[in-house]
Amino acid sequence: MTHPAIPVSRRVGQFSYAIRNIVVEAQRVEAAGKKVRYLNIGDPVAFGFKPPMHLVEAVEKALRDGHNGYGPSAGLASAREAVAAEHTANGWPISADRVYITAGTSEGIELALTALLDEEGEVLVPMPTYPLYTAIIAKLGANARYYRCDPSQGWTPDIEHLSSLVTPRTRAVVVIDPNNPTGATYPVEARRALIAFAEKHGLAILADEVYADLGYDGPVDPLGKLAPDAPIISFSSLSKAYLAPGWRTGWLSIGRSPRLDDVAAAIRKLADGRLCSTVPMQYAVTAALTGDKSHQGTFRTDLKLRATLTADALRAMPGVTCMTPTAGFYAMPRIPIPPGRTDEEYVLGLLRATGVLVVYGSGFGLPAAEGYLRIVFLASPEELTEVYRLMADYTADFLR
Numbered sequence: 001m002t003h004p005a006i007p008v009s010r011r012v013g014q015f016s017y018a019i020r021n022i023v024v025e026a027q028r029v030e031a032a033g034k035k036v037r038y039l040n041i042g043d044p045v046a047f048g049f050k051p052p053m054h055l056v057e058a059v060e061k062a063l064r065d066g067h068n069g070y071g072p073s074a075g076l077a078s079a080r081e082a083v084a085a086e087h088t089a090n091g092w093p094i095s096a097d098r099v100y101i102t103a104g105t106s107e108g109i110e111l112a113l114t115a116l117l118d119e120e121g122e123v124l125v126p127m128p129t130y131p132l133y134t135a136i137i138a139k140l141g142a143n144a145r146y147y148r149c150d151p152s153q154g155w156t157p158d159i160e161h162l163s164s165l166v167t168p169r170t171r172a173v174v175v176i177d178p179n180n181p182t183g184a185t186y187p188v189e190a191r192r193a194l195i196a197f198a199e200k201h202g203l204a205i206l207a208d209e210v211y212a213d214l215g216y217d218g219p220v221d222p223l224g225k226l227a228p229d230a231p232i233i234s235f236s237s238l239s240k241a242y243l244a245p246g247w248r249t250g251w252l253s254i255g256r257s258p259r260l261d262d263v264a265a266a267i268r269k270l271a272d273g274r275l276c277s278t279v280p281m282q283y284a285v286t287a288a289l290t291g292d293k294s295h296q297g298t299f300r301t302d303l304k305l306r307a308t309l310t311a312d313a314l315r316a317m318p319g320v321t322c323m324t325p326t327a328g329f330y331a332m333p334r335i336p337i338p339p340g341r342t343d344e345e346y347v348l349g350l351l352r353a354t355g356v357l358v359v360y361g362s363g364f365g366l367p368a369a370e371g372y373l374r375i376v377f378l379a380s381p382e383e384l385t386e387v388y389r390l391m392a393d394y395t396a397d398f399l400r
Helices: 010-014 023-031 053-064 077-089 104-116 131-139 159-163 188-201 258-273 279-290 294-315 343-354 381-398
Strands: 099-102 122-127 143-150 170-176 204-208 232-237 250-254 373-376
Touching: 023 343, 053 279, 077 099, 077 250, 077 279, 099 104, 099 258, 104 131, 104 170, 104 204, 104 232, 104 250, 104 258, 122 131, 131 143, 143 159, 159 188, 170 188, 188 204, 250 258, 294 381, 343 373, 343 381
Parallel strands: 122 143, 122 170, 170 204, 204 232
Antiparallel strands: 099 250, 232 250
């Protein structure tokens, strides 16, 4: 007897994550014998950067001391206290009982969105966005509504457009600052406007602050410093500024506003259901936040050099525009795509012709015809110089 295929949830059809989806084609190109330069995923370790040794030692000690069982669902008390203390020292006073240690920022984002959204609920996400947000929102049966960030104004949010999107179903606004995928940081006036907007409409603010320590002019203040009583939920991790993405260790921090008390209780319930995040790595949180951070200064210097090289090389290509990033390790240039062609077509052609793998802007919510790309510039300056030479040659051919 032949049985029909087991059906799959309709929600999966709406779930997309272009940053990794495009790797399938890269593997085909590699299998055909061409070297692929993976500039699609922001993993510093893949480019030779290493976590500080005192973090490694903290994890090794935890393993040797037998901390290999389940831990508290909310996270180790010492790690939660370290996160709360750092936020407080940076001008956003919160208590440790409002901190949850998560399996990377990704799990924190999923916990918060799950706590906030019913089916058909809405979240305002920036365009371009980090695609994990839209993927989780789709998985929950809710809806993402894109608000415009203006490339002519350093990719700052368009508050007027944002205001036009609010409906009775809107529950939250996502703010990614410093920004992935554009490499922008928002001026204080834009940050204040975002807070005022959320307050006016009674929305939670989901503040993605993973790259806050990687502003080239120094760490970027938490959004909550501007309004400690605003309903802000912040996310960060050891992945980027502490160079340990594979440890999957992050944190979710909930502002002191009593308007978030029910959300905090819901997040706690959800956290209980997944038992805990990896325990040995949680011992590195205290080591990271209270220990030597001198590696960050060196890392920021390295990134600023690569950012300048990247923006200059891209702008030297005829018709290509690119803002010089001010934080993190991403740039988002725009290629003048001919009518009838798409950003994905350009990216796949670039990959097949040169082995250079970047991500098409439509994977971050931008229109495919606009020709935006995201480039990870963590490779050495020498390799980046070669990458941009290959891109320039391919782009000239593509635009003929």
